Amino acid sequence: MNNAPSFDGRRALDMAARTIEIEARALVALSGRLGDAFAAAVQAMLACRGRVVVMGMGKSGHVGRKIAATLASTGTPAMFVHPAEASHGDLGMVTAGDVVMAISNSGESDELAAIVPAIKRLGVTLVAMTGKPESTLARHADIVLSSAVDQEACPLNLAPTASTTAQMAL
Numbered sequence: 001m002n003n004a005p006s007f008d009g010r011r012a013l014d015m016a017a018r019t020i021e022i023e024a025r026a027l028v029a030l031s032g033r034l035g036d037a038f039a040a041a042v043q044a045m046l047a048c049r050g051r052v053v054v055m056g057m058g059k060s061g062h063v064g065r066k067i068a069a070t071l072a073s074t075g076t077p078a079m080f081v082h083p084a085e086a087s088h089g090d091l092g093m094v095t096a097g098d099v100v101m102a103i104s105n106s107g108e109s110d111e112l113a114a115i116v117p118a119i120k121r122l123g124v125t126l127v128a129m130t131g132k133p134e135s136t137l138a139r140h141a142d143i144v145l146s147s148a149v150d151q152e153a154c155p156l157n158l159a160p161t162a163s164t165t166a167q168m169a170l
Helices: 009-033 036-047 058-073 110-122 136-140 162-169
Strands: 052-056 078-080 099-104 125-130 143-146
Touching: 009 162, 036 099, 036 125, 036 143, 052 058, 052 110, 058 078, 058 099, 058 162, 099 110, 110 125, 110 136, 125 136
Parallel strands: 052 078, 052 099, 099 125, 125 143
Antiparallel strands: none
C-alpha cells in the first residue's frame, strides 16, 4: 500500500515562486541598508594583516563556511572556526591582526556569547552580522552589519530561508 502524499506540481511551483519572491525582497531591502558599517567592514578586511576568521552556529555556521571559502578564493586569507570548538581551545587560532566576523541571526547564540570576551581581549576587530542590531553580539561588536529580514519563506516563519540568503549576499 502506498501511503505517500499525492504530489501537486502546480502547488510546488507556486511555493517555489513565493520563496524566491520573499528572498528577492529581502535582498532588495538589504541593498537599501548598506552604509558606513559595510564600508568599515570592507576596510577592516582589506587592512587585515592576519586572516578573516568567520564564525557562526547552525545555519549561520554553514553560511560562514561559504563566506570564508569565498574570501579565500578571492585572495583574502580566511578560515572558519566553529564557536563551540573555539571555547574548547580553537580560539587559539585567532591571533592579533585578524578580523573576526561573527554571524548570528538572533545575535544571542550562547556559543558566540561565551567567546566574545576572549575575542575582545585579543584586540581584534569584531564584525557582527546579525538580524538583530540591538542584540548582545551587536552591542559587543566593533562593526555591525544588519542582515535583518521582514519574513522567512517558511510558512511558519521558522526555517532560516530569507535570512540565510541575506547573510550570504551580505
